[in-house]
Amino acid sequence: MATNPSYGRRAFLKDSVVSTVRAAHELVKQADGLPVEPPAAPTRLDWLRPPGATEEQLFLTRCTKCNDCVAACPPGAIKAHPADGTPVLFADQSPCLLCEDVPCIAACATEALLPVERINDVRMGIASVSQRLCTAGQGCHACVSKCPTDALVMDFASLHLSVVKEACVGCGMCEMVCKTVSDHVAIRVIPSRRLEAMDT
Numbered sequence: 194m195a196t197n198p199s200y201g202r203r204a205f206l207k208d209s210v211v212s213t214v215r216a217a218h219e220l221v222k223q224a225d226g227l228p229v230e231p232p233a234a235p236t237r238l239d240w241l242r243p244p245g246a247t248e249e250q251l252f253l254t255r256c257t258k259c260n261d262c263v264a265a266c267p268p269g270a271i272k273a274h275p276a277d278g279t280p281v282l283f284a285d286q287s288p289c290l291l292c293e294d295v296p297c298i299a300a301c302a303t304e305a306l307l308p309v310e311r312i313n314d315v316r317m318g319i320a321s322v323s324q325r326l327c328t329a330g331q332g333c334h335a336c337v338s339k340c341p342t343d344a345l346v347m348d349f350a351s352l353h354l355s356v357v358k359e360a361c362v363g364c365g366m367c368e369m370v371c372k373t374v375s376d377h378v379a380i381r382v383i384p385s386r387r388l389e390a391m392d393t
Contacts, residue, residue, distance in 0.1 A: 240281035241363060241384050243271050244289060244315040245298040245306035249386040255305035265300035267292060284365025284382045285372045291341055291364055313342055318363030318382040320356045326379035329354040335374045336367035
């Protein structure tokens with residue numbers, strides 16, 4: 194590798210001293226019990242909108258980021274997105290429990306979340322299975338038993354798990370269960386906004 198001719202011994206020593214001082218500063222903060230700034234986490238793109246969310250562009254014009262749906266969510270699954278404050282769910286952390294009375298929708302006064310006739314009419318996304326990572330063939334059916342809408346089906350002939358798209362509401366329960374019981378998450382929910390983009 195070519196060496197920068199302008200980067201001499203003096204510059205090297207200066208940079209070394211600066212790095213050492215920074216490291217020492219962080220150690221002092223830790224020793225004094227002061228908060229140390231953690232490295233910035235990568236921005237996640239796999240978030241879901243709450244039940245009843247309108248098409249994404251319309252949602253963004255109607256949502257006022259009031260957090261009423263966040264406060265109304267009994268299990269606390271709905272969070273304000275750290276980047277823009279809009280309501281989201283992270284399926285692998287806290288999926289939607291599909292509350293029968295859907296209080297998050299009732300709390301929305303701007304129609305960013307619209308009423309649904311039945312819980313099965315909710316469409317937050319669709320689950321997708323990685324057959325390469327899935328251990329259903331080794332006897333794991335945890336996600337099947339936890340799916341609230343019976344959208345997951347085990348084919349015992351092929352030992353493959355499949356998703357009934359018409360029944361899947363995208364609640365994320367399967368993704369969280371898979372993360373809990375397996376070393377590799379084999380099932381992910383594709384958010385509705387991405388499905389919308391694929392259709393256009």
